[in-house]
Amino acid sequence: MTEWNSSPQFEENVRQSFAVPEIRPEFVDQVYGDLMQRAVAKSRKSRPFLGLRPAWTVTLAIITLMIIGTLVIGPQRVYAEFLKLFGYIPGVGIVDQSNPIRVLAEPVSVTRDGITVTVTSATLTGDRTQIEYRIFGVPRSAYPDREDIVGCITQEYLRLADGTQLTAVNYGYQPVPTDVNEAVFVIPCIGDTLPGKAPENWEIPLRFMPAPHDLTVIPVFELTPSPQVTLNPSATTNGTSIPTADNSVTVSKVIETSDGYILIGSFQPQSKPGESFQQTGAMEIHDASGKKVAYSYPQDVNEAINEEPGGTGWAAQFKAGGLVYPLTISFSGAILLPSDSDAMTKITFDAGSNPQPGQVWDLNQQIQLGGHTLTLATITANSQGSYSFNFQVDPKVYSVAVQIEGYTPNGGGGGGGGGLTNGKFNTSLAYAQLPTGVLTVTLSRLVLIGDSVTWQGQWTPSRIRTDLLANSTPEPGVCLTSDSVTQVDTAPAGLFSGATLMYEPLDNSEKWGLVLYNLDGSGKQVLATDTSGGIFSPDGSQMAYPAADGIHVMDLSTRAEKVLPGGGAFNMHWSPDGRQIAYVGMGDGIVDSVFIINMDGTPARQISDLSYESVIGWSPEGKLYFVAPYTGGAAWKVYSYDLASSTTQYLFTIENGTPKFLNPMLSQDGNWIAYRGRDNSSLYLVHPDGSDMHLVLDNVGAVGIAWTSSGWLGVSIGTDDPYVQKVLLINLDTCDSYILNGLQGQLEGLVIQ
Amino acid sequence: MAESNIVLTSEKINRESDELKIIRAAKQDPKVFGELYQLYVEQVFRYLYSRIGCVHDAEDITAQTFLTAFESFDRFRKDEHFASWLFTIARNKAIDHFRQRKNTTSIDEDEDIPVENDPLYGIIQSEQTAALSKLIQTLPEEDRDLLRLRFLADMSFPEIAYLLHRNEEAVKKSIYRLLARLHSQLEVSND
Numbered sequence: 050m051t052e053w054n055s056s057p058q059f060e061e062n063v064r065q066s067f068a069v070p071e072i073r074p075e076f077v078d079q080v081y082g083d084l085m086q087r088a089v090a091k092s093r094k095s096r097p098f099l100g101l102r103p104a105w106t107v108t109l110a111i112i113t114l115m116i117i118g119t120l121v122i123g124p125q126r127v128y129a130e131f132l133k134l135f136g137y138i139p140g141v142g143i144v145d146q147s148n149p150i151r152v153l154a155e156p157v158s159v160t161r162d163g164i165t166v167t168v169t170s171a172t173l174t175g176d177r178t179q180i181e182y183r184i185f186g187v188p189r190s191a192y193p194d195r196e197d198i199v200g201c202i203t204q205e206y207l208r209l210a211d212g213t214q215l216t217a218v219n220y221g222y223q224p225v226p227t228d229v230n231e232a233v234f235v236i237p238c239i240g241d242t243l244p245g246k247a248p249e250n251w252e253i254p255l256r257f258m259p260a261p262h263d264l265t266v267i268p269v270f271e272l273t274p275s276p277q278v279t280l281n282p283s284a285t286t287n288g289t290s291i292p293t294a295d296n297s298v299t300v301s302k303v304i305e306t307s308d309g310y311i312l313i314g315s316f317q318p319q320s321k322p323g324e325s326f327q328q329t330g331a332m333e334i335h336d337a338s339g340k341k342v343a344y345s346y347p348q349d350v351n352e353a354i355n356e357e358p359g360g361t362g363w364a365a366q367f368k369a370g371g372l373v374y375p376l377t378i379s380f381s382g383a384i385l386l387p388s389d390s391d392a393m394t395k396i397t398f399d400a401g402s403n404p405q406p407g408q409v410w411d412l413n414q415q416i417q418l419g420g421h422t423l424t425l426a427t428i429t430a431n432s433q434g435s436y437s438f439n440f441q442v443d444p445k446v447y448s449v450a451v452q453i454e455g456y457t458p459n460g461g462g463g464g465g466g467g468g469l470t471n472g473k474f475n476t477s478l479a480y481a482q483l484p485t486g487v488l489t490v491t492l493s494r495l496v497l498i499g500d501s502v503t504w505q506g507q508w509t510p511s512r513i514r515t516d517l518l519a520n521s522t523p524e525p526g527v528c529l530t531s532d533s534v535t536q537v538d539t540a541p542a543g544l545f546s547g548a549t550l551m552y553e554p555l556d557n558s559e560k561w562g563l564v565l566y567n568l569d570g571s572g573k574q575v576l577a578t579d580t581s582g583g584i585f586s587p588d589g590s591q592m593a594y595p596a597a598d599g600i601h602v603m604d605l606s607t608r609a610e611k612v613l614p615g616g617g618a619f620n621m622h623w624s625p626d627g628r629q630i631a632y633v634g635m636g637d638g639i640v641d642s643v644f645i646i647n648m649d650g651t652p653a654r655q656i657s658d659l660s661y662e663s664v665i666g667w668s669p670e671g672k673l674y675f676v677a678p679y680t681g682g683a684a685w686k687v688y689s690y691d692l693a694s695s696t697t698q699y700l701f702t703i704e705n706g707t708p709k710f711l712n713p714m715l716s717q718d719g720n721w722i723a724y725r726g727r728d729n730s731s732l733y734l735v736h737p738d739g740s741d742m743h744l745v746l747d748n749v750g751a752v753g754i755a756w757t758s759s760g761w762l763g764v765s766i767g768t769d770d771p772y773v774q775k776v777l778l779i780n781l782d783t784c785d786s787y788i789l790n791g792l793q794g795q796l797e798g799l800v801i802q
Numbered sequence: 803m804a805e806s807n808i809v810l811t812s813e814k815i816n817r818e819s820d821e822l823k824i825i826r827a828a829k830q831d832p833k834v835f836g837e838l839y840q841l842y843v844e845q846v847f848r849y850l851y852s853r854i855g856c857v858h859d860a861e862d863i864t865a866q867t868f869l870t871a872f873e874s875f876d877r878f879r880k881d882e883h884f885a886s887w888l889f890t891i892a893r894n895k896a897i898d899h900f901r902q903r904k905n906t907t908s909i910d911e912d913e914d915i916p917v918e919n920d921p922l923y924g925i926i927q928s929e930q931t932a933a934l935s936k937l938i939q940t941l942p943e944e945d946r947d948l949l950r951l952r953f954l955a956d957m958s959f960p961e962i963a964y965l966l967h968r969n970e971e972a973v974k975k976s977i978y979r980l981l982a983r984l985h986s987q988l989e990v991s992n993d
Contacts, residue, residue: 059985064953066934070857072847077840080865084839084872088832202979216942 136266137304137311141172141179142220142349143269148175148227150264154256161248168234168253172260177221178207180234182253184680187239189641189660191246201238207255208233220352230257240680270303270511298378298506302353308517309369310510313353316380317361318504326502327447328382332363337373341769343531343748345728370517375507384499385447392419393493395454400485404430419495421446426473435479438490444472450494451476456484526734526743528784529777534749534766537777540787542569547801549763549776550592552581552753553794563594563797565605570791576603582619582797587627587758589800595619600630600646613650622664624671625717631656631664631673643675643690656690657697665722666715674700674715674722674737682708687722689737701739714754716762721781723754723762732764734781745781750774753796763789765796825884828875835875838884839868846892848954853896853947863899867892885957886965893947930988937987945980952977 136146144150153171160166164186172179193200207215207222209232215223225232236251238244302313318326334342344365354362365378394416410428417423424441431437435458438451452458458478529537545568555562555575562578576592577583583594593602600613600621618632627648634644634653641661646653657675665674671692676685685703690696703711705727713724721734723745732746732754750767752774757763762781765774776789776796821841828834846867851860870891871878878887938946951957951965959977963970 059981060953062930062934063938063949063981063984066931066938067848067852067950067954068931068935069848069851069954072844073857073861076861076864077843080843080868081836081839083865084836084868085833087869087872088835091832202975202982204979 135269135271137269137350138172138264138266139306140349141170142351143302143353144172144174144179144266145176146174146266150174150260150266151225151230151257152260152264154258157253157255159251159253161251164239164247166236166239166251166253168255171255171257173225173257176224177218178215178223178225179221180207180255182234183683184239185677185686187242187247187660187680188658191239191242192660193241193243200241200243202240203237205234205236208235208252225257231255232257267304267306270305272301272303296506297504298380300378300506300508303508303510304350305514306366309367311347311350311364311366312378312508313350313362313364314378314506315361316363316504318380318382318502324387324499325385326382327385327498328380329501330381332365333379333381334365334367335377335379337375337377340372342367342372342376345730345748368517369510369514375509378506378508380504381501382504383501386497386499388419388421388495388497392495393491394418396425396490396492397487398428398490399487400430400436400483402485404483404485406430416492418449418492421495421497423449423492430483431477434481434483435477436483437475437477439473439475441473445497447496447498448474449476449492449496451478452491452493453478453484454489454491456480456488524744526745527747528779528781529746529749529786531730531748531750534746534777534786537786537788539790540568540778544787545569545761545778545789545801547757547799548585548589549755549789549792549796549800550576550583550585550798551776551792551794552583552797554772563592564794565592566792568789568801570789576605577601581795582621584621584623584630585798585800586623587625589802592798593621593623593630595621595632600632602648611650613646613648615644615646615653618644620664622666622673624667625669626671631667631675633662633664643673645673645692656695657688663711663713665713668715668719668737669717670719672719674713676703676711676713678708678711682706682711685711685713687713687737687739700737701735703735703742705733705742710752712752712754714756716756716760717758718760723756723764725751725754730767746777746779749777755796755799757799757801759801761799761801763796763799765794821884825878832872832875835872838871842885842888843868845955845957846888849889849950850892850896852950852954854899859899863892863895867895870895883961883964885955885961889951889955889957889961889965933988934984937984941980945976948973948977948980 135143137143138150151171151173153168156167156169158165158167164184166182166184168180168182170181191200204217206217207225209215209225209229214235215225215232232255234251234253234255236253238249239247239251297318298314298316300312300314302311304311304313316328316332334344336342344367347364347366350364354364363378396414396416398410398412400410408430412425412427414425415422416425421443423446425438426441427439429437429439436453440449458480547568549566549568551564551566552561553564554560555564555578560578561581563576563580563583565574565576566572577594577596580594580596583592585592590606591602591604593600595601595615595618596612597616598612600615600618601610602613603610613630615632615634618634620633622631624630629645629647631643631645633641634655642655642659643657643662643664644653644655656673657677659677662675662677665676665687667673673690673692674687675690676687678685685706687700687703689698689700691698703713703724706713707725707727707729709729711724713722715722715737720736722737723732723734725731726733726744728748730748730750731744732749732751733742734745735742746764746766749764751764752767753763753765753776755763760780760782761778764777764779766777768775773793774795776792777786778789779786821838824834824837824841828838843864847860847864850863850867851857854860854863867888871888874891878884938949941949948962951962952959957965959970959974962968962977963973966973
């Protein structure tokens with residue numbers, strides 16, 4: 050494997066290598082003439098009703114009545130016989146059941162140079178072979194540092210005894226013949242690693258066996274393209290309403306889970322020629338009583354989602370006890386309208402002979418285009434060979450195409466300032482070599498924001514389920530669910546006193562920062578801008594935050610700061626005695642491993658060498674806990690580090706944590722680790738020895754986590770507004786819960802006195 | 803990896819925008835279908851020739867593809883996926899062609915083109931394209947078809963994804979992986 054990026058030249062070579070001759074003009078003309086003759090004949094042809102003979106018309110009418118009848122009683126039942134071929138296996142996905150299902154006889158691990166590859170499961174069906182495997186111990190140095198360098202992308206495959214290679218197909222590998230029960234799983238190189246930086250050509254022998262009788266396989270009901278779905282356009286502040294009924298939101302598959310449903314469908318807004326749309330916000334589901342249905346995204350049905358037309362699939366898994374039907378599935382967004390297609394204007398700017406990364410040109414130049422005023426506020430040269438054009442616009446403008454005359458970009462991007470554009474957006478253009486000198490910039494293809502629209506579809510199950518309780522009892526240990534968390538009261542004034550550290554957008558500024566509040570939302574003080582990951586000292590008198598030049602430690606009473614070495618540090622945790630800070634370090638060739646630095650600034654020491662680690666916290670005895678992920682966050686290994694003996698001990702593995710932002714936090718008494726679940730929304734607890742792992746907050750949108758010395762746990766939870774969170778305080782012994790008034794950011798620190 | 807060229811992407815968007823207008827107009831006036839024919843005839847021919855390897859047969863099936871598309875155009879509902887629809891017809895016609903040939907000549911059941919008929923063994927323009935041709939010939943049919951759809955049919959990733967009922971990202975990744983593999987094999991063969 051070598052590092053490589055595709056180039057237009059190579060793509061042209063591929064094109065040339067097919068050696069296709071030029072098409073003969075005579076042939077083109079001949080077929081065109083034939084088509085035109087048919088077109089003329091077609092135009093003249095009179096059309097009887099449906100072009101059918103009377104006998105067929107009667108037959109069609111009968112068939113139509115049958116279809117209408119079946120739709121009224123629920124289309125999924127019509128397909129029941131067909132559906133027995135497909136089943137849903139939780140954690141695996143939708144499988145073909147036409148052949149007996151086989152599974153992996155036992156997990157298999159192979160370790161080389163400290164790196165372990167484990168095949169944990171396999172599911173063999175008639176249409177594919179699904180292999181689950183995880184890798185642990187790949188050093189961070191084996192991966193590229195730069196985003197524009199691609200490491201290994203060679204696909205793994207299965208090799209049979211006769212040498213046949215079963216290569217990757219969608220979400221799996223080609224099917225293993227039914228009479229073959231052994232194969233070798235071959236990984237030519239570990240994904241995204243650089244050549245020579247990690248062992249290559251892994252071979253893992255696998256054995257397969259018939260699936261156990263108790264394997265859960267749930268039927269998948271397929272629906273016709275949602276005849277039950279209708280559009281309920283809702284005009285909003287922009288005024289006019291949108292068209293008539295269509296099938297923008299459809300439901301195509303239904304899976305009945307033990308406590309509710311998984312719905313899979315498609316969202317394809319039907320717009321006029323030239324128009325497009327921009328979705329704003331997440332999909333919402335409401336039942337017929339108006340209650341918002343909390344759902345999660347079932348990742349194991351990815352393939353079914355992607356099979357939806359145009360790749361516009363969606364899926365939702367929810368509990369259905371007590372729901373009133375029909376359910377309404379809603380997507381909100383806005384229509385985007387191309388402005389005058391001929392509108393174009395040019396400006397010039399002088400980039401100089403040697404533009405430097407980070408260099409900013411303050412232009413504030415007003416530009417008229419298609420009847421709208423755009424202000425090109427700044428142009429920035431970025432480190433990866435690109436210019437970023439930053440516009441301020443009226444709220445109707447969505448985007449504009451930017452080109453530098455005479456230069457062909459090899460990449461680019463851009464985005465708005467939140468929501469649709471929020472009055473500003475930027476466009477970046479990347480080049481192999483930054484254009485220099487006086488440059489002519491062309492602006493064209495203005496796109497405007499049209500009406501806001503809500504696209505809706507409805508779904509009703511075809512049968513009443515008696516197995517779903519109206520008010521299902523949460524599983525033991527669960528304090529709050531997505532429903533009950535909405536009923537939590539705001540903390541009465543005076544019940545709590547102390548302080549919170551929030552990461553939130555700053556007033557009258559585009560920046561975010563760390564803000565100190567009293568627990569009743571009063572006493573707001575901005576402590577630091579353009580940074581996150583702040584922590585309180587154990588006594589609450591100081592705050593530390595990361596910055597490019599090191600770890601800043603601020604005295605909260607005087608605001609005096611000192612800077613410790615550790616530029617680029619993050620995920621900091623203060624030791625209980627206040628004398629040390631553990632953090633994950635990066636920069637200077639050392640990346641993503643755990644370090645400890647003394648508060649007197651003596652050099653930091655690295656205490657682990659795994660990659661992409663997170664610090665969990667310090668026990669009262671001064672033991673440090675941290676996690677290291679399997680590749681891709683498939684699972685997390687929990688370790689403790691004893692400072693006295695400088696020894697690291699593996700404790701247990703978290704299998705149900707999110708791969709995205711686990712945010713593990715050790716309670717101050719050292720008894721519990723709290724972390725975010727695989728659904729990116731729930732919160733789990735586990736003792737540091739791995740015992741009593743259980744769900745405590747079910748699908749509440751948990752993000753920020755902070756423990757207090759008094760045992761209260763603070764969690765910032767999601768709201769309907771994606772930019773606003775609430776802070777929940779919960780006593781895990783009693784499940785007593787309160788919402789802290791006036792706090793809307795992400796919780797980073799909490800002190801209760 | 804992103805599309806390699808923003809300008810090309812912009813042109814593509816323009817083409818698709820124009821195409822939508824033509825499709826709407828062709829629904830009203832069958833003669834306008836001629837414009838869709840002119841937009842696509844070259845790509846369809848290139849694609850079919852690369853599969854069939856014979857100019858005469860490729861022309862014949864190209865004509866059949868457009869005549870079928872014309873006659874079925876009333877039933878075409880998804881205005882934004884015309885290319886995917888058209889190339890579905892073209893692929894089916896190609897498969898029919900091989901089936902018919904199999905029935906009459908009893909050639910190998912495999913739908914792959916026999917080596918002697920393969921256009922890759924035709925005009926070779928340079929050493930590198932010759933080497934590339936040989937490498938592409940060793941690819942599984944599924945992979946070769948991805949390359950044809952992308953580089954001969956000039957289809958966008960969303961169009962290919964729609965045609966193959968696959969996720970756009972997966973298609974993009976597959977094609978770039980293929981290119982990377984070809985490039986690296988080419989380097990090895992040059993060493």
